[in-house]
Amino acid sequence: MHEVYLDYNGSAPLDPRVADAMMSALASGVGNAASVHRFGQRQVAAVEDARERVAALVDASPSGVIFCAGATEANNLALIGLAEGAPAERNRIVVSAVEHASVREPAQWLHKQGKAKVDVIGVTPGGHVDLDELDSLLGPDVLAVSVMAANSETGVLNPIEEVSQRVQAVGAVFHCDATQMVGRLPCSLSDIPIDFLSMSGHKICGPGGVGALVGTRQSLTQLRPVTHGGGHERGLRSGSLNVAGIVGLGAAANLVVKERDSESARVRALRDRLVDGLRSELAGVHENGDPNRRLPNTASVRFEGADAEAVVFNMDPVAISTGSACSSGSIEPSQVLLAMGLSRDEAFESVRFSLGRFTAEAEIETAIRQAVKAVEYVRAMNGSDDR
Ligand code: PMP
Secondary structure: OOOEEOEOOOOOOOOHHHHHHHHHHHHOOOOOOOOOOHHHHHHHHHHHHHHHHHHHHOOOOHHHEEEEOOHHHHHHHHHHHHHHOOOOOOOEEEEEOOOOHHHHHHHHHHHHOOOOEEEEEOEOOOOOEOHHHHHHHOOOOEEEEEOOOEOOOOOEEOOHHHHHHHHHHOOOEEEEEOOOOOOOOOOOOOOOOOOEEEEEHHHOOOOOOOEEEEOOHHHHOOOOOOEOOOOOHHHOEOOOOOHHHHHHHHHHHHHHHHHHHHHHHHHHHHHHHHHHHHHHHOOOEEEOOOOOOEOOOEEEEEEOOOOHHHHHHHHOOEEOEEOOEEEOOEEEOOHHHHHOOOOHHHHOOEEEEEOOOOOOHHHHHHHHHHHHHHHHHHHHHHHHHHO
């Protein structure tokens, strides 16, 4: 059977057009983008072109784009960099309960180091941040609030405009991890005042290991570097630049600008067909998260009575994922689903389908057939265990 990849939120395939741009960058010769000679300057030109493309994706100024090694680093730089530069009277950071580990962990690290107090905003059963709870946590001592634009596990969209207004009203900084959003829905810094936005190449059919933290002229002055060295990227991210990766990120961003709307409409129809197909062929199928406010490509689905790990295993060669994180050999249920009020058992029955640019209609039919077989098999195995 033909392999089917439905794990775009984990990592999206590299677009061949992006690969071509990266190959040209790799072949274009030697030169450190920090050097003044002509070789170096050719690298600078390629990097600056990519900076403009990345800025255009989110309607930012190119001077606000700090290239780094992916969204994990962008999130760390935003939170730790802000805490390092914070005035003494602003020592509290507020993060949502459904943030990616690369936001949750640096926040907890700052807390443990005594560099910031950390509060967590809960989410509604639909998976969006609870604005009333945010209101109750905001005050003049808040340094920063970090709320993601779209959740990687459920695809649920947060009301970032409302969050940003509230954060601005108390003079705090708004950081938004838009890693899953930027490739799929419009996300404009000129429409929504976001002080720092994180993104990553491999979620937008670009390369992995490269991303950007996008700020504004004003917000960047509040950051302190986390990586110290030669002072690249406005002194905020030292290290010789990954020119081919950055060119790839720029090319990927440019394709998103051109193709996002038509791609998202096509992918949404495929995702809806997938969920309809699962529901019509199987009983006990539930969707996690608000179906009316979520990414067009994602479905978090719970198959009652079927262990998600076993379903994922039996779906092969169709690749989907569970929401649970495997750490040091023990499988933990998804923090995101627990925060939304699912029980541990329900979280362990949930899988994620995430589609994208190269998903074909026939692959959705294969995925439905394979999911039906896998779920029926796992349920039957459970039934036989009980006897
Ligand atoms: N934030 C979100 C919402 C993500 O989905 C991911 C990747 N799973 C990251 C951050 C980390 O991105 P990267 O792999 O580029 O470090």
